[in-house]
Amino acid sequence: xxxxxxxxxxxxxxxxxxxxxxxxxxxxxxxxxxxxxxxxxxxxxxxxxxxxxxxxxxxxxxxxxxxxxxxxxxxxxxxxxxxxxxxxxxxxxxxxxxxxxxxxxxxxxxxxxxxxxxxxxxxxxxxxxxxxxxxxxxxxxxxxxxxxxxxxxxxxxxxxxxxxxxxxxxxxxxxxxxxxxxxxxxxxxxxxxxxxxxxxxxxxxxxxxxxxxxxxxxxxxxxxxxxxxxxxxxxxxxxxxxxxxxxxxxxxxxxxxxxxxxxxxxxxxxxxxxxxxxxxxxxxxxxxxxxxxxxxxxxxxxxxxxxxxxxxxxxxxxxxxxxxxxxxxxxxxxxxxxxxxxxxxxxxxxxxxxxxxxxxxxxxxxxxxxxxxxxxxxxxxxxxxxxxxxxxxxxxxxxxxxxxxxxxxxxxxxxxxxxxxxxxxxxxxxx
Amino acid sequence: xxxxxxxxxxxxxxxxxxxxxxxxxxxxxxxxxxxxxxxxxxxxxxxxxxxxxxxxxxxxxxxxxxxxxxxxxxxxxxxxxxxxxxxxxxxxxxxxxxxxxxxxxxxxxxxxxxxxxxxxxxxxxxxxxxxxxxxxxxxxxxxxxxxxxxxxxxxxxxxxxxxxxxxxxxxxxxxxxxxxxxxxxxxxxxxxxxxxxxxxxxxxxxxxxxxxxxxxxxxxxxxxxxxxxxxxxxxxxxxxxxxxxxxxxxxxxxxxxxxxxxxxxxxxxxxxxxxxxxxxxxxxxxxxxxxxxxxxxxxxxxxxxxxxxxxxxxxxxxxxxxxxxxxxxxxxxxxxxxxxxxxxxxxxxxxxxxxxxxxxxxxxxxxxxxxxxxxxxxxxxxxxxxxxxxxxxxxxxxxxxxxxxxxxxxxxxxxxxxxxxxxxxxxxxxx
Numbered sequence: 001x002x003x004x005x006x007x008x009x010x011x012x013x014x015x016x017x018x019x020x021x022x023x024x025x026x027x028x029x030x031x032x033x034x035x036x037x038x039x040x041x042x043x044x045x046x047x048x049x050x051x052x053x054x055x056x057x058x059x060x061x062x063x064x065x066x067x068x069x070x071x072x073x074x075x076x077x078x079x080x081x082x083x084x085x086x087x088x089x090x091x092x093x094x095x096x097x098x099x100x101x102x103x104x105x106x107x108x109x110x111x112x113x114x115x116x117x118x119x120x121x122x123x124x125x126x127x128x129x130x131x132x133x134x135x136x137x138x139x140x141x142x143x144x145x146x147x148x149x150x151x152x153x154x155x156x157x158x159x160x161x162x163x164x165x166x167x168x169x170x171x172x173x174x175x176x177x178x179x180x181x182x183x184x185x186x187x188x189x190x191x192x193x194x195x196x197x198x199x200x201x202x203x204x205x206x207x208x209x210x211x212x213x214x215x216x217x218x219x220x221x222x223x224x225x226x227x228x229x230x231x232x233x234x235x236x237x238x239x240x241x242x243x244x245x246x247x248x249x250x251x252x253x254x255x256x257x258x259x260x261x262x263x264x265x266x267x268x269x270x271x272x273x274x275x276x277x278x279x280x281x282x283x284x285x286x287x288x289x290x291x292x293x294x295x296x297x298x299x300x301x302x303x304x305x306x307x308x309x310x311x312x313x314x315x316x317x318x319x320x321x322x323x324x325x326x327x328x329x330x331x332x333x334x335x336x337x338x339x340x341x342x343x344x345x346x347x348x349x350x351x352x353x354x355x356x357x358x359x360x361x362x363x364x365x366x367x368x369x370x371x372x373x374x375x376x377x378x379x380x381x382x383x384x385x386x387x388x389x390x391x392x393x394x395x396x397x398x399x400x401x402x403x404x405x406x407x408x409x410x411x412x413x414x415x416x417x418x419x420x421x422x423x424x425x426x427x428x429x430x431x
Numbered sequence: 432x433x434x435x436x437x438x439x440x441x442x443x444x445x446x447x448x449x450x451x452x453x454x455x456x457x458x459x460x461x462x463x464x465x466x467x468x469x470x471x472x473x474x475x476x477x478x479x480x481x482x483x484x485x486x487x488x489x490x491x492x493x494x495x496x497x498x499x500x501x502x503x504x505x506x507x508x509x510x511x512x513x514x515x516x517x518x519x520x521x522x523x524x525x526x527x528x529x530x531x532x533x534x535x536x537x538x539x540x541x542x543x544x545x546x547x548x549x550x551x552x553x554x555x556x557x558x559x560x561x562x563x564x565x566x567x568x569x570x571x572x573x574x575x576x577x578x579x580x581x582x583x584x585x586x587x588x589x590x591x592x593x594x595x596x597x598x599x600x601x602x603x604x605x606x607x608x609x610x611x612x613x614x615x616x617x618x619x620x621x622x623x624x625x626x627x628x629x630x631x632x633x634x635x636x637x638x639x640x641x642x643x644x645x646x647x648x649x650x651x652x653x654x655x656x657x658x659x660x661x662x663x664x665x666x667x668x669x670x671x672x673x674x675x676x677x678x679x680x681x682x683x684x685x686x687x688x689x690x691x692x693x694x695x696x697x698x699x700x701x702x703x704x705x706x707x708x709x710x711x712x713x714x715x716x717x718x719x720x721x722x723x724x725x726x727x728x729x730x731x732x733x734x735x736x737x738x739x740x741x742x743x744x745x746x747x748x749x750x751x752x753x754x755x756x757x758x759x760x761x762x763x764x765x766x767x768x769x770x771x772x773x774x775x776x777x778x779x780x781x782x783x784x785x786x787x788x789x790x791x792x793x794x795x796x797x798x799x800x801x802x803x804x805x806x807x808x809x810x811x812x813x814x815x816x817x818x819x820x821x822x823x824x825x826x827x828x829x830x831x832x833x834x835x836x837x838x839x840x841x842x843x844x845x846x847x848x849x850x851x852x853x854x855x856x857x858x859x860x861x862x
Contacts, residue, residue, distance in 0.1 A: 270453030277446035277458060285439035293433075293531050294562030294577060299521040302552065303737060307672030307679060307764075308796035315800070315815035319808060327814030334801065334817035337824065411807050418810045 064110040071223040088244045094119035097247040104242040112139040114249045130211045144211045146184030153193040162190035166236030170229035178216030325407035335421040360400045366431040433575045472567020476574045481508025484580040494589040498548040505541040514566040524556040525549040550586040558582040587727045592689045592846035599850045622651045656698035658862040659757035662687045667707040667740030669764035682792040683762035686846040695722045706745045742773035765791040788836040795841045
């Protein structure tokens with residue numbers, strides 16, 4: 001709009017005072033130093049988790065499957081039983097097993113963690129004997145009433161130490177890692193480790209059928225079947241009746257009733273206490289942090305009013321109401337006030353309308369003496385007289401219009417007026 | 432009472448225990464142990480009530496300088512007090528260093544705790560309290576108490592313009608010593624007779640002495656001493672405006688201090704009054720040596736009040752206190768609304784008996800705005816600033832019509848400008 005407008009310089013060089021600003025490399029290094037401790041802890045946690053996952057004995061899909069020849073499978077046992085004339089029927093669901101079971105059969109329940117509540121109900125009313133291989137707590141409660149889980153034993157081999165015929169015949173048996181139980185009174189308990197048995201047999205329905213709980217699947221598997229008296233124990237337990245129903249349930253269909261156990265049922269009691277204790281510990285930490293050392297101090301603050309606020313407010317008002325007339329008057333009055341002493345006129349002449357002619361004449365004379373420099377930019381048409389080259393003529397009419405003229409017609413006119421007044425003042429000063 | 436982080440940490444670590452031993456008793460036992468530890472700590476922690484606190488150190492400091500206050504903690508109890516201590520000061524006292532310090536006072540001994548203050552505002556800064564946390568031997572819990580240890584640091588005005596004092600004093604010596612006034616004025620007294628030299632005013636020839644001595648003798652005069660100067664600080668709403676980042680009142684104080692120092696050296700009596708609607712501070716009849724400290728002490732707690740100043744009340748107060756003619760220096764703001772309705776109507780009463788000087792701090796921001804050019808907003812800013820300056824000029828002219836001296840200068844020049852105006856009056860013998 002005017003020549004005094006300074007254009008934004010996009011190609012301006014960045015300020016040289018950037019020495020205090022850290023470089024990207026320094027920032028990265030500082031962040032690395034700050035976070036490497038946390039990173040190390042996270043990595044250590046991940047490493048420990050991976051190691052634990054690797055070391056944990058994993059259960060493969062075909063474990064305890066009578067059709068699997070793998071290490072964990074039980075094909076050897078099934079084959080032996082078949083050769084001895086005891087048919088082994090493999091069931092993949094509890095319903096199927098309940099259908100196949102007869103009063104003279106033994107139902108071997110493996111992978112009991114996959115049984116839904118409905119499955120367990122079905123097994124509860126099954127005909128014939130039950131052999132539960134390392135059952136879950138839920139299955140144990142439902143199918144072997146009175147037997148409680150006690151803990152875990154790692155003792156490898158053990159003597160039967162009981163009157164159970166199957167165990168007594170088998171003698172020493174290799175168990176490996178095994179669950180131990182607390183038997184109810186009247187139950188037969190064998191292979192005790194520190195008094196807690198790994199094999200418990202409970203008679204139900206007045207001795208009509210039995211439920212046997214075996215704490216470890218290892219004596220039945222292909223891998224360990226030929227160790228010690230394992231084969232004998234397995235044969236005696238599984239092949240005691242006329243037929244065997246081997247239940248190895250598939251994963252239940254999603255939504256088939258397996259999800260009705262709440263999180264609270266699944267979480268062990270100790271873990272619940274752990275979380276309760278965590279909450280209490282956090283509360284203790286909160287009490288520690290909440291207690292201030294000394295009070296919060298309040299004090300009256302001084303008023304912060306910028307002295308120029310009224311002037312700035314008035315400027316905004318002028319702008320909001322486009323008060324060009326008032327603004328122009330103020331600018332002209334200020335310029336006259338500064339010009340008059342330079343011209344050697346009495347101060348009172350500055351704001352006296354009658355002295356206008358005198359002031360304008362004096363300014364014109366001084367401007368002529370200064371050599372009538374170029375005024376800024378192109379003049380708004382109609383207000384000021386311009387020369388043949390389109391430039392403004394600083395004659396008396398123009399100076400009069402600048403110092404005493406009417407209200408500028410538009411905003412550009414006002415900005416231009418301010419520049420002309422500056423220019424006049426500069427020229428008078430220089431002359 | 433307060434618990435420590437150690438309690439929270441132990442509770443957190445203890446959360447592992449219920450996983451190993453899942454029982455309610457585990458949890459109860461754990462908390463039993465922890466709470467017993469807390470009880471032991473509370474019972475054996477040193478007694479905070481038995482501490483005797485007293486302070487020594489700086490009672491006053493110039494704004495921007497550093498004060499040192501010592502807190503002496505004496506343990507009169509039977510047990511050692513070990514823990515943390517926080518000396519609580521208001522934020523504007525600018526207490527440096529850590530928030531709380533370690534404290535370890537054996538029974539019967541005393542410790543000194545240094546607090547460094549760099550106040551950020553003028554006025555009285557009072558120590559709020561001393562919070563002490565005395566930990567028990569296990570470090571699980573602590574006894575905490577806030578104790579009073581009163582102390583006040585008076586933050587005095589910074590008086591940055593005292594660097595101008597030597598130059599102004601040199602000017603004063605020039606005035607009173609070598610340069611003897613030739614013109615007899617109201618505030619001059621007869622000094623001596625000396626021989627006429629070329630250039631002396633013929634009006635000062637003492638004809639009687641000339642006749643006696645048979646050579647031309649002139650009388651010389653010197654500025655009269657023991658004139659009275661009354662500095663009046665306006666603490667009303669216009670003094671709250673900030674010029675740069677300093678309230679106008681602080682600039683006025685600075686100027687008043689320089690003038691006070693200068694005038695007291697010149698042998699004049701200086702009094703101070705701070706007034707808005709009532710007397711806020713007054714220094715009267717202070718001896719030459721005590722003047723500056725007395726002024727600084729009186730000014731320290733002054734704050735701008737957000738009320739309109741009562742000029743009539745101020746004039747009445749002044750007229751009631753001062754009978755003889757004196758120079759009244761009114762440090763206020765040239766605010767058209769405040770002065771036209773307040774001071775101007777009552778000014779004749781004051782000027783009838785006294786010489787009045789008005790000193791006002793101009794805002795450099797207004798000058799910046801008046802010089803703004805370029806876009807429309809800047810031009811409106813300039814117009815508003817011109818308007819403000821025109822108001823100021825009009826007010827100055829009006830005050831001068833009443834015979835009032837007006838000093839209007841930006842904040843860093845107001846103090847020397849006021850001193851110069853005083854020296855000019857003194858040189859002209861107008862005091």
